[in-house]
Amino acid sequence: MRCPRWVPCSVVAVGLSLAAVSARAADAALIDAAKKEGEVVWYTTQIIAQLVRPVSAAFEKKYGIKVRSTRANSTELSVKIINESRAGKPQSDVFDGTSTVVPLKKEGFVLQWLPDPAKAYPAQYKDPEGYWVANNLFFLTPGFNTALVPKGTEPRSYQALLDPKWRGKIAWSTSPTSSGGPGFIGTVLTEMGNESGVLYLRELSKQRIANIGSAAREVLDQVIAGEYLLALQIFNHHTVISAKKGAPVEWITMEPVTGTLSVISVHKNAPHPNAAKLLVDFITSSEGQNIFRDAEYLPADPAVPALTPSLKPDEGRFRTHFFTPEQTEDNIVAWKKVYDDLFR
Amino acid sequence: MTSSAELAHEIRSAGREQAASPRDPTIATLWSRLAAYQTLLLAAVLIVVLAALVLPPFVFLLKASVVDAQRGGEWSLANFEAVLGSRRFLITSANSLVFAAGSAVVALGIGWITAWIVERTNTPLKPLAYLTAIISLGTPYILYVTAWLLLFGKAGPINQLYRTLTGTSDVLINVYSMPGMIMVEGFLWSPLAFLLVGATLRNANPELEEAARVSGASTWMTIRRVTLRLSLPSILALAMLVFIRAIEAFEVPALVGLPGRISVLTTDIYGNMVAQAPPDIGGASALSVLMLALVLVLLAIYGRLSRHAERFATITGKGFRPRPFDLGRLRYAAAGILVLNFLLLLVLPIAMLAWVSLLPFYQPVSPAALALVTLDNYRTVFSPDHVGLIANTLLVAVATATLAVALTFLAAWLAVRRAPGGWLVERLATIPLVFPGLILGIAVMQLFLHLPIPLYGTLGILIWAFVINYLPYGMRYSAAGMLQIHRELEESAEMCGASPLMRLRRIVAPLLAPALLAGWLFIFLMAARVLSLAILLSGPRSQTMAVTLFDLWTNGQGTELAALGLIWSMLMAMIAAVFYMLARRSAASALART
Numbered sequence: 001m002r003c004p005r006w007v008p009c010s011v012v013a014v015g016l017s018l019a020a021v022s023a024r025a026a027d028a029a030l031i032d033a034a035k036k037e038g039e040v041v042w043y044t045t046q047i048i049a050q051l052v053r054p055v056s057a058a059f060e061k062k063y064g065i066k067v068r069s070t071r072a073n074s075t076e077l078s079v080k081i082i083n084e085s086r087a088g089k090p091q092s093d094v095f096d097g098t099s100t101v102v103p104l105k106k107e108g109f110v111l112q113w114l115p116d117p118a119k120a121y122p123a124q125y126k127d128p129e130g131y132w133v134a135n136n137l138f139f140l141t142p143g144f145n146t147a148l149v150p151k152g153t154e155p156r157s158y159q160a161l162l163d164p165k166w167r168g169k170i171a172w173s174t175s176p177t178s179s180g181g182p183g184f185i186g187t188v189l190t191e192m193g194n195e196s197g198v199l200y201l202r203e204l205s206k207q208r209i210a211n212i213g214s215a216a217r218e219v220l221d222q223v224i225a226g227e228y229l230l231a232l233q234i235f236n237h238h239t240v241i242s243a244k245k246g247a248p249v250e251w252i253t254m255e256p257v258t259g260t261l262s263v264i265s266v267h268k269n270a271p272h273p274n275a276a277k278l279l280v281d282f283i284t285s286s287e288g289q290n291i292f293r294d295a296e297y298l299p300a301d302p303a304v305p306a307l308t309p310s311l312k313p314d315e316g317r318f319r320t321h322f323f324t325p326e327q328t329e330d331n332i333v334a335w336k337k338v339y340d341d342l343f344r
Numbered sequence: 345m346t347s348s349a350e351l352a353h354e355i356r357s358a359g360r361e362q363a364a365s366p367r368d369p370t371i372a373t374l375w376s377r378l379a380a381y382q383t384l385l386l387a388a389v390l391i392v393v394l395a396a397l398v399l400p401p402f403v404f405l406l407k408a409s410v411v412d413a414q415r416g417g418e419w420s421l422a423n424f425e426a427v428l429g430s431r432r433f434l435i436t437s438a439n440s441l442v443f444a445a446g447s448a449v450v451a452l453g454i455g456w457i458t459a460w461i462v463e464r465t466n467t468p469l470k471p472l473a474y475l476t477a478i479i480s481l482g483t484p485y486i487l488y489v490t491a492w493l494l495l496f497g498k499a500g501p502i503n504q505l506y507r508t509l510t511g512t513s514d515v516l517i518n519v520y521s522m523p524g525m526i527m528v529e530g531f532l533w534s535p536l537a538f539l540l541v542g543a544t545l546r547n548a549n550p551e552l553e554e555a556a557r558v559s560g561a562s563t564w565m566t567i568r569r570v571t572l573r574l575s576l577p578s579i580l581a582l583a584m585l586v587f588i589r590a591i592e593a594f595e596v597p598a599l600v601g602l603p604g605r606i607s608v609l610t611t612d613i614y615g616n617m618v619a620q621a622p623p624d625i626g627g628a629s630a631l632s633v634l635m636l637a638l639v640l641v642l643l644a645i646y647g648r649l650s651r652h653a654e655r656f657a658t659i660t661g662k663g664f665r666p667r668p669f670d671l672g673r674l675r676y677a678a679a680g681i682l683v684l685n686f687l688l689l690l691v692l693p694i695a696m697l698a699w700v701s702l703l704p705f706y707q708p709v710s711p712a713a714l715a716l717v718t719l720d721n722y723r724t725v726f727s728p729d730h731v732g733l734i735a736n737t738l739l740v741a742v743a744t745a746t747l748a749v750a751l752t753f754l755a756a757w758l759a760v761r762r763a764p765g766g767w768l769v770e771r772l773a774t775i776p777l778v779f780p781g782l783i784l785g786i787a788v789m790q791l792f793l794h795l796p797i798p799l800y801g802t803l804g805i806l807i808w809a810f811v812i813n814y815l816p817y818g819m820r821y822s823a824a825g826m827l828q829i830h831r832e833l834e835e836s837a838e839m840c841g842a843s844p845l846m847r848l849r850r851i852v853a854p855l856l857a858p859a860l861l862a863g864w865l866f867i868f869l870m871a872a873r874v875l876s877l878a879i880l881l882s883g884p885r886s887q888t889m890a891v892t893l894f895d896l897w898t899n900g901q902g903t904e905l906a907a908l909g910l911i912w913s914m915l916m917a918m919i920a921a922v923f924y925m926l927a928r929r930s931a932a933s934a935l936a937r938t
Contacts, residue, residue, distance in 0.1 A: 041884050049901050070884040071899045079623045084800070087793035091801045091883050174602060176619050210520065210603040217900025225706030226499030245704045246716060344605065
């Protein structure tokens with residue numbers, strides 16, 4: 001917060017929080033302050049072409065505030081933000097991801113603040129301590145190339161993945177997050193227990209799964225291209241987005257499906273604190289959530305239904321293992337170790 | 345080229361200008377005293393500047409490698425123990441060595457054969473080889489690698505053709521393997537190998553070949569017993585250079601090695617830096633220091649080899665063009681090799697990229713996929729964001745090339761003229777050769793995260809790291825050019841009363857201009873496409889083209905990558921063509937002068 005030299009910052013802060021009592025007035029003040037900042041830097045894990053572009057364009061159009069974004073996976077973003085913040089040079093205002101926030105919360109780099117729209121969100125979609133709020137849901141499951149794998153012959157269970165006919169024909173992302181090999185391992189271990197889980201994974205490692213050093217989106221694209229027949233741990237809504245454009249791809253309800261949240265937070269020392277809040281407010285508002293919906297993402301706002309409801313467990317009638325950001329983060333090191341031992 | 349009459353005039357007027365400025369005789373003495381110190385002062389300033397650039401990254405890297413993060417920042421060798429004690433280190437080091445050796449053999453093999461065909465035979469279609477080499481100089485490696493993966497991948501046209509012909513569902517080439525990695529890395533370096541081998545073949549003494557032929561040796565025997573033997577030292581030196589570059593390579597190990605479960609040192613270091621939060625900076629630094637030591641040893645070997653090579657090359661330089669071998673009918677086979685080279689290294693990768701850039705998602709080449717063709721990717725690529733990106737990249741490349749050439753121009757002068765401190769200046773300017781790009785990136789990042797200089801997250805940090813990285817290349821161009829300018833020109837200017845700085849400005853700089861320009865363009869082209877050095881340093885406001893292309897790939901925007909990459913490569917190919925013409929001209933004028 002920038003304060004005039006003759007007024008202690010605390011005075012301004014108290015003044016601002018008093019103003020916040022009247023919600024509408026605070027909004028106008030926030031918008032004004034945000035516009036003065038002129039831009040907001042969003043470190044994101046979302047796919048730029050599918051989601052970040054339409055969201056940024058709508059926000060820029062509405063407020064005239066430039067959105068700059070950089071994409072990486074949750075872990076890479078945490079690393080980048082920790083490096084920058086420890087050195088006292090934070091670059092990001094807003095960041096999202098399935099588990100980005102957890103190590104940052106431990107280091108004290110996250111603002112304890114929730115946007116107004118979050119009030120209407122179910123309790124499990126926001127941090128009880130108020131450090132993050134969900135912006136959409138993710139369901140991770142296999143996808144296959146429908147031109148090369150005739151429908152009905154795709155593997156529908158974890159055991160079916162062990163069929164030798166898939167050897168060398170499966171790919172996943174190396175991303176040390178829920179949308180990579182380690183995430184798949186996490187769901188297997190949770191479902192089967194550690195002992196039989198590791199036995200299963202040992203068998204699976206004989207399939208020589210290709211490790212793709214990029215986002216699950218790219219893994220799915222390589223399956224669409226025919227480089228591989230099956231992709232594990234891809235986002236089910238990505239298959240719908242591609243199929244709509246004519247790509248030969250479908251997702252498989254392999255139970256249990258991995259369920260996670262993409263959550264969003266504001267950096268505690270954000271260079272553009274007001275624009276940051278305004279962006280998070282926009283993304284979680286029904287206006288922002290409708291952009292998610294139109295992009296075939298699964299909105300977190302319970303009042304905004306998905307465009308393809310069958311992508312969600314209740315409507316699509318599939319069983320999931322659900323991981324909160326904290327659960328993912330607490331276990332990812334162990335999952336990654338199994339991944340390193342068996343699959344790298 | 346400056347004529348000798350013009351030069352003489354320049355020398356005299358430089359002296360007059362200098363002599364005319366101070367009128368008062370005491371000032372004149374003072375001035376001449378100062379002139380005597382100018383060289384010393386210049387050396388001192390350069391030593392300070394170069395040391396400030398080059399030494400801190402070493403210090404920070406070494407410090408990070410001996411700090412134990414788990415025990416609260418205590419000094420210990422725990423990081424090294426962890427690295428050296430793991431079986432993984434042995435495997436990745438072995439992979440790195442095999443990969444680098446194989447790549448050097450492939451690159452030099454292709455480079456030597458094409459260079460020999462072009463320089464020494466009467467084969468038609470020679471311009472194809474130059475066209476291939478020049479365009480490849482401007483193309484970011486990341487773009488090339490994705491193109492070859494599309495071409496040789498399981499769903500690529502080559503394996504597709506194989507499947508159609510044989511009726512199996514297998515693949516002919518599994519590119520995600522060690523041979524695949526070696527092939528792609530070898531392809532990447534073969535154009536440069538072609539240009540450099542071509543230069544040595546041009547310089548080699550043709551009289552010996554002539555003598556062999558007169559004595560009745562066949563073409564093959566002449567090649568084997570004379571041409572190859574003569575160029576062996578320089579080929580070995582070049583092979584060593586490619587070997588070192590391949591040890592440091594990042595693109596091919598990340599895109600080709602990882603899916604095939606083949607890890608090398610660079611991919612492991614990158615993994616330590618980004619694959620866990622908080623990052624294992626200690627582990628990555630320890631691994632980096634070990635790798636630095638390896639490169640240091642390799643460079644020492646390279647130094648010995650290339651000294652040897654120069655001795656072989658200096659016997660030569662006769663003023664006539666050797667008579668090319670008449671290959672007879674075989675020359676059509678040789679032309680076939682040039683065409684194959686042209687197809688594999690240029691036409692097919694570009695065609696694959698062009699195909700993919702017109703699609704909404706990857707699809708194999710097929711009539712059915714034609715229905716999907718769209719210009720959407722090009723529409724997305726022509727956005728204000730990308731204009732800014734191109735501006736950023738050009739700015740970084742221009743600033744890097746200018747600073748590196750300016751510094752090394754002065755450094756080379758001090759070193760070649762054996763001025764006091766010249767030895768130290770030369771050492772400082774060439775030592776960054778030991779830094780692999782990724783590791784220099786880590787070191788510079790550490791540096792600016794800890795220093796109160798607000799460069800982190802700006803283009804400034806990129807330029808800083810790039811200048812360090814390219815000092816040795818600037819030095820190579822400047823020093824080589826400087827060696828060709830005889831001392832006597834400067835001495836006569838000195839006799840006329842010109843101070844050292846005046847001599848530098850009026851005599852040396854104009855004569856050296858072609859070499860400096862060639863060096864400038866070389867550094868510009870390298871800086872515009874390097875990924876490994878930039879990847880950890882660029883932020884949301886300081887992206888360069890290579891980093892953006894890599895991001896597009898990791899983020900699943902492969903078809904946009906193809907469109908953006910093609911446009912960028914076209915721009916760079918034009919600049920590379922200018923570079924090539926200048927380099928040729930400066931080589932020709934250098935030859936005319938000796």
